[in-house]
Amino acid sequence: MNLFDVYPINPINIVKGRGSLVYDDKGTEYLDLYGGHAVISIGHTNPHYVKRLEDQLRQIGFYSNSVEIPIQKQLAEKLGHVSGKEDYQLFLCNSGAEANENALKLASFYNGKKKIIAFTGSFHGRTSLAVAVTDNPKIVAPVNETENVIFLPRYDEAALEKAFAENEISSVIIEGIQGVGGIHVAPESFLQKIRALCDSHNAVFVADSVQCGYGRTGKFFSHDFAGVNADIYTMAKGMGNGFPVGGIIISPKIKPAFGMLGTTFGGNHLACAAGLAVLEIIEQDNLLQNASEVGGYLIDELKKFSQVKEVRGRGLMIGIELPAELAHARKELLFTHHIFTGEAKPNVIRLLPALNLTKAYADRFLEAFTTVLNK
Numbered sequence: 001m002n003l004f005d006v007y008p009i010n011p012i013n014i015v016k017g018r019g020s021l022v023y024d025d026k027g028t029e030y031l032d033l034y035g036g037h038a039v040i041s042i043g044h045t046n047p048h049y050v051k052r053l054e055d056q057l058r059q060i061g062f063y064s065n066s067v068e069i070p071i072q073k074q075l076a077e078k079l080g081h082v083s084g085k086e087d088y089q090l091f092l093c094n095s096g097a098e099a100n101e102n103a104l105k106l107a108s109f110y111n112g113k114k115k116i117i118a119f120t121g122s123f124h125g126r127t128s129l130a131v132a133v134t135d136n137p138k139i140v141a142p143v144n145e146t147e148n149v150i151f152l153p154r155y156d157e158a159a160l161e162k163a164f165a166e167n168e169i170s171s172v173i174i175e176g177i178q179g180v181g182g183i184h185v186a187p188e189s190f191l192q193k194i195r196a197l198c199d200s201h202n203a204v205f206v207a208d209s210v211q212c213g214y215g216r217t218g219k220f221f222s223h224d225f226a227g228v229n230a231d232i233y234t235m236a237k238g239m240g241n242g243f244p245v246g247g248i249i250i251s252p253k254i255k256p257a258f259g260m261l262g263t264t265f266g267g268n269h270l271a272c273a274a275g276l277a278v279l280e281i282i283e284q285d286n287l288l289q290n291a292s293e294v295g296g297y298l299i300d301e302l303k304k305f306s307q308v309k310e311v312r313g314r315g316l317m318i319g320i321e322l323p324a325e326l327a328h329a330r331k332e333l334l335f336t337h338h339i340f341t342g343e344a345k346p347n348v349i350r351l352l353p354a355l356n357l358t359k360a361y362a363d364r365f366l367e368a369f370t371t372v373l374n375k
């Protein structure tokens, strides 16, 4: 049987990972500033993480949500504490798309309305509603098309006000920093405007934190920079450091009812063990502060390169926009300097490393980047 060929892949077979480094089957070492697409939050094969998963697997790996699973409550408590959203409620699922799907559905259950506002440049996943609010017609199948989604120009307050005036809005979904869209930071005033309009129209503010959340920007949720709370935060990627786990946290004003949401795998014992290990390391090693410091250092240094068109982002979520003549930079970083980075169209290098990236590794990247740009 062949694999269904949907991924353009690099001819590299990664067989081992340690912290911010990965190794291929020939023993070549790579610096990982991509984290498998922002997934590796505490570094590869962190010993505490590995031990927690091993210990859990020896006890029990899975049972369904038909019985008590105390480790879910431990995870919820820890997440409330580390994120500062102690009074929110946690629903666990398995991926970012699923988290957004559940958030938008829950918003509609809550206020009985149908219309969702999304923004140009957004990416929210590939399942039915998640892809319908994603601004990429190429990945929206005819069956996913719906009249319930209103796309507005990114960060346009007048358009937002008009859409609220003319429609019965159920929810607004926005990334605190657009990831796939090319690292665009939502202005704080725009997030505050969403909050105000959602309040006055009984709409639900959904903060997609799948990529920009979980401490990556130096605050637990990047939306927190605006000083307002969303009603639902969606999470995945960094939450399990590679173990598939996603979730939404829900404001106390939205009340649960049996059967409203559900999943077979979501919240299983192993996923919760992974999630707890990640939060324990984030807390113990002060990773929000590290993301802020090392990320801030990288951003400042990158802004000094005259060849770079623009540097955008916060903490360890950084976009480096290059002119067309430097389109080769990313491949060269990978194949000559053995550094993994991400990309966004048309010509943005994305840095999404583990939150415990050291300054020494940041310097290793800056040195290689200097060589690549000056060639």
Ligand SMILES: Cc1ncc(COP(=O)(O)O)c(C=O)c1O
Binding pocket: 095, 096, 097, 098, 100, 123, 124, 125, 126, 175, 179, 180, 208, 209, 210, 211, 212, 236, 237
């Ligand atoms: C902002 C954002 N939301 C949602 C998703 C979808 O997550 P998943 O691939 O886990 O379904 C992604 C994935 O890249 C993302 O970047």
